[in-house]
Amino acid sequence: MKFNPDIYIDTMGYAFTLPLFKYIGKCDVGCYVHYPTISTDMLSKVSDRRATYNNASFIARSKVLSYLKLLYYKLFAYVYGLAGSCADVVMVNSSWTLEHIRTLWGKDVSTVFPPCDTRAFLNIKRKDVELKLIISIGQFRPEKDHALQIRSFAKFLQKISNDKRRCYKLVLIGSCRNEDDSKRVGSLKVLAAQLNINEHVEFALNVTFKELKNHLSMATIGLHTMWNEHFGIGVVECMAAGVITLAHNSGGPKIDIVTEWRGAPTGFLADSEDSYATLMYDIFSMGNNEKTEMRNRARESVEARFSEKAFETRFIKCMSAVIEESKD
The missing domain is CATH 3.40.50.2000 (Glycogen Phosphorylase B;)
Structure with a gap:
């Protein structure tokens, strides 16, 4: 509260910090999402009762546990979407991530491939x-x-x-x-x-x-x-x-x-x-x-x-509107 930034950019996937800086800090908010905290694929695996690394076999075998986990996932996805909707600029690292974030957050999303050396x-x-x-x-x-x-x-x-x-x-x-x-x-x-x-x-x-x-x-x-x-x-x-x-x-x-x-x-x-x-x-x-x-x-x-130069060019282009707005 004593030193509010003009712009806050999350690059770690901490979506629930976005509303804090947007509404309490009164900042322009951007984010670069590498992987959605929850995805529609995760929902479908639980719904279909498929055992995998994020869905233990004992849960997949139980109708009751699968129902409860699906309910929890849907609630989490809804709240996650509310947090993400606070961002003024949303960038993702791939087309796959773009489709999931666009579906969950209901926002315009830009793909910025990560910088590879x-x-x-x-x-x-x-x-x-x-x-x-x-x-x-x-x-x-x-x-x-x-x-x-x-x-x-x-x-x-x-x-x-x-x-x-x-x-x-x-x-x-x-x-x-x-x-x-x-x-x-x-x-x-x-x-x-x-x-x-x-x-x-x-x-x-x-x-x-x-x-x-x-x-x-x-x-x-x-x-x-x-x-x-x-x-x-x-x-x-x-x-x-x-x-x-x-x-x-x-x-x-x-x-x-x-x-x-x-x-x-x-x-x-x-x-x-x-x-x-x-x-x-x-x-x-x-x-x-x-x-x-x-x-x-x-x-x-x-x-x-996928070079660092390609990343820099795309990242600056996506953030330019927020940067100009912050100057004003």
Whole structure:
């Protein structure tokens, strides 16, 4: 109350701070939403009684608990919408997030793709190695669905003759935030052993940026399996590094990232063990010229759309009206 800002911008997803600054602080309010606190997908999963990472199986099995949770979600979504409606400027990081926020908040929304340090990845020089690498970049959270990657890779290896399998490896690169993540890595190692592919699967935990770039320089395929990821910076990083992307056919990767550029594809999309395995095989079967052309298109597309410069230009344009109003 002693020092009110002229403009308040939330970039952390704290929607319930917006009415505080709007009506108590009398500020112009803007926000940049990375992920909705609640989404229409979450409502549909509870309504359909589907067990998933945000809907425990014991709730999904119970009509009463599912009804009560759905009621709570709907109430929360309503209040969340009221808080969001206080914003004068609403920016989101992807088309997927845009549709959810527009539905929940009832506001005009602008898409401002997040700033990716594309230069660091565009400068990576490709290395010719005998080993044929598939890499995955992402924290070991349940929604990343690393198990799907391992099962898909196992099916892919079944398509490869025994004498050539030794050349292929899946490297899962990511950070472990806590004990739960460490246990999750342990269960993934058990899965790889059960599928008899543990010698083909490597876990690169908490790697340095230098190590990450080294993996990217040698990889042929960048693998992503999260359903309905809101954006997917890891996908952008792979494309910028010249790694052919194989991402989930949903959310940000489908709508915004792995799209056509200059009338040709920049990567591939899949949604099941079979489709992932088939596309892995197809990618490794591509000719060198075809791979190079796709890599170049992907690199050009991410530099044009997801660089820090592109973010700055779009962000300033969206905020200009509020800034001018604040000056007056």
